[in-house]
Amino acid sequence: GAVVSQHPSWVICKSGTSVKIECRSLDFQATTMFWYRQFPKQSLMLMATSNEGSKATYEQGVEKDKFLINHASLTLSTLTVTSAHPEDSSFYICSANRGTEAFFGQGTRLTVV
Amino acid sequence: SQQGEEDPQALSIQEGENATMNCSYKTSINNLQWYRQNSGRGLVHLILIRSNEREKHSGRLRVTLDTSKKSSSLLITASRAADTASYFCATDATGGFKTIFGAGTRLFVKA
Numbered sequence: 001g002a003v004v005s006q007h008p009s010w011v012i013c014k015s016g017t018s019v020k021i022e023c024r025s026l027d028f029q030a031t032t033m034f035w036y037r038q039f040p041k042q043s044l045m046l047m048a049t050s051n052e053g054s055k056a057t058y059e060q061g062v063e064k065d066k067f068l069i070n071h072a073s074l075t076l077s078t079l080t081v082t083s084a085h086p087e088d089s090s091f092y093i094c095s096a097n098r099g100t101e102a103f104f105g106q107g108t109r110l111t112v113v
Numbered sequence: 114s115q116q117g118e119e120d121p122q123a124l125s126i127q128e129g130e131n132a133t134m135n136c137s138y139k140t141s142i143n144n145l146q147w148y149r150q151n152s153g154r155g156l157v158h159l160i161l162i163r164s165n166e167r168e169k170h171s172g173r174l175r176v177t178l179d180t181s182k183k184s185s186s187l188l189i190t191a192s193r194a195a196d197t198a199s200y201f202c203a204t205d206a207t208g209g210f211k212t213i214f215g216a217g218t219r220l221f222v223k224a
Contacts, residue, residue, distance in 0.1 A: 034211065043201060044156075044214045093156065095212060100143045100205055102212040106155040 003027055004096050006105025013084055013112055021079045021108045023050075023094030029074035030096035035067070038091040038107075050077040084112040119202060119215040127223050132189040134218040136202030137182075143205045145178055146212075147187050149198045156201075159187075194224040 003026040013019050023033055031052045036044040048069055049057040056069035066088075068080040077096075081088055093107040118137045126132055138145070147159040162169045162178045162185065169176045175188040189196055202215040 036214075040153075041219075043217045046211060046213060049211065091153070097205075097212075101161060102146065102203070102205065104148075104156045104158070109153065 004094065004103045004105045006094050006108055008108055009106055010109040011111070013110070015085055015112055016083055018080055018082045019084055019110060021081075021092055021094075021110075023077045023079070023096070023105050025075045025096045025098075025103075028096075028098045030077075030098070031074060033071060033077040033094055033096045034102075035069065035077075035079050036093045036095070038093065044093060047079075050079075052077075081110065084110070086112045088112050119200075119218050121218060122216065123219045123221070125221045125223065126192055128192060128194055130192055132192050132196070132220055132222070134187045134200050134220070135184060136186070136215045137184045138202070138204045138213075138215070139183065140204075140206045142180070145176075145185050146203045146205075147174075147176060147185075148201045148203060150201065150217075151198045159200075189220075192220075192222045194222050196220060197222045 005024045005026055007022045033050040035047045037047050038044045046059050047062045050069045050071040052071045052074055058064045066082055071077040089112045091107050091109050094105045095102045120135050142164050144161055144163045146161045148156040150156050160171050160176050162176050173190045178185045199217045199219050201217045203212045205212050
């Protein structure tokens with residue numbers, strides 16, 4: 001089956017710094033990838049749609065200047081959490097569609113101290 | 114809200130019993146998927162059911178889909194302690210590619 005790889009699986013950073021999370025489709029090309037955030041004991045909330053070669057589309061309430069998305073190739077999308085604060089601590093998951101099936105990365109647990 | 118509804122929010126059963134979780138969604142869909150998530154971990158894909166299917170089985174899992182009611186159910190038979198996890202339904206809306214998750218059901222299976 002299709003594999004989506006996400007890196008890192010966990011990261012701890014200091015307040016005010018930026019953190020980059022990578023999402024790669026390993027055996028297929030993905031013109032569109034998706035980024036989700038999950039707070040403890042809650043569901044996954046779609047943050048943004050990453051479009052290869054164009055600007056990402058953000059869901060309502062998600063700050064585009066804080067969560068920078070770059071989709072520079074057909075197999076890689078990156079999410080950068082800029083000027084991270086403790087309230088940004090969360091579980092971030094990416095996904096990519098092959099046909100009508102969604103394949104998810106392993107997730108990244110971000111802790112901002 | 115972008116999310117669908119799931120019920121129950123939490124379910125506690127004895128090992129060996131069956132667990133049924135329900136999911137309702139809002140828009141027409143291409144397919145519906147069920148995922149399991151152990152605490153703080155990634156998603157495990159369980160089963161996908163397409164909009165033209167009504168029932169699907171995979172091992173101890175049985176999924177039904179009623180597109181007229183915009184609802185789906187996941188049945189886990191003969192539950193085990195290892196089935197303890199959160200279960201989410203997720204839908205891919207017709208005409209779009211976004212996968213939207215339900216609120217999830219937290220299942221606890223007591224040994």
